[in-house]
Amino acid sequence: MENKVENLLIVYAADGGLLKILLQKNDGEPYKGYWMIPGEELDSKTTQEDSAINLFKDITSVTVNGFMQGGVFSDLDRKPESRTIAIISVIVTDKEIVEMKMRDDVCFFDVNELPKIAYDHGEIIEKVTKEVKDKIIGNYSNILLKFFPSDFTLPEFQKFYENVLGKSIDRRNFRKKIMTQNLVIDTGEKTSNGTGRPGTLYRFDISNMKGKKL
Amino acid sequence: MENKVENLLIVYAADGGLLKILLQKNDGEPYKGYWMIPGEELDSKTTQEDSAINLFKDITSVTVNGFMQGGVFSDLDRKPESRTIAIISVIVTDKEIVEMKMRDDVCFFDVNELPKIAYDHGEIIEKVTKEVKDKIIGNYSNILLKFFPSDFTLPEFQKFYENVLGKSIDRRNFRKKIMTQNLVIDTGEKTSNGTGRPGTLYRFDISNMKGKKL
């Protein structure tokens, strides 16, 4: 007995202090005009990882080298056409991708302001996003690095963190905690975008992030 | 294009302060005499959840009503016979099950002292166990309740916790933290098994466990 298996790729990025997710506009029926998680049927010669990386490349033209698991959705009627098991892949990327020119059927959305979503993808996004948020809040380890692989300012990072956490934090205390744990390295550079005093650009110190919690 | 999909069920339990896992002895070839994670091919009329619950029932004769996701393993050559995607289901149970008479091809093992394991199941156990340990350590929420659904003594819980954590903790401080967070309710009962002073039996206070960390 065999099953149809689709691999759905949820791409997350931090942009403007918001947690954003990449969706694809559906042109065909059913759910024409609705948005969906990009994906493909998994053929018998492809691993989940390869499929996820290829999907990402098709959309963004960028090659990444890792992915995370987002679970399995196997309800019998989740697709009207035929029973299809969805396995979820998650790729976390940085805001360069959000600002980059991509395929024009795709777009990033704030996870708190989603458009009309096709199939059970709304439910999938909700569950997977909850997991991702927990990972961001629960421990620094590697996932934050994926959101901020290169330089960022502390206020920028803090806005994102507060957005995920769902409440705001005192600037001084936030900074202090980051600093005393030696989580970041001062690059010496400054931002100069827009009004106000420029912020110092930091980079995560990979060697000091193991197992630390916020 | 369709795929063979197997659902593998990893059952965890806390017993004697150890994290234990249920395995099944393999009688057929290949890997005759090796132990494996119990599982079944997923047919097109069954959800992962139903399959996991049925597998558990077949082995223990007990009906449970929940399961957790343990990820997907999709390497092309993970089974020699044919390409098979493994989706992992996790059920956490209590030590009553460990002591209960079960089907005689299955047995619980300390996760730190496993027998010879068939296929890639060793690798699967390792990855999934790491996740489960992180959940136990990271936050109380619901997973500890599954390990200790009914009465337990603090020393018993502490031994298990230390085993998962990989180091020991001062008894007084452990007790204090549990108490000040009102995580448990004194049942008024005592244990009387074996030598030494009997321990007080507690039960988790479900209403006070939300989002607390250890």
Place this chain on the structure above:
DNA sequence: ACAAAAGTGTTGCTGTTACACCCATGG
């Protein structure tokens, strides 16, 4: 010079660690 955003220190409080002795039971 003013608006906008970044940066900085101190104090009280709360939770964590370290540590040694007494208590209840079974043999």
Place this chain on the structure above:
DNA sequence: CCATGGGTGTAACAGCAACACTTTTGT
């Protein structure tokens, strides 16, 4: 009465929360 495991309190310390003003830039 002794061996075994369970239960308790206190004091030093570290991490966290609360709080207001100064600095740097663009306009």
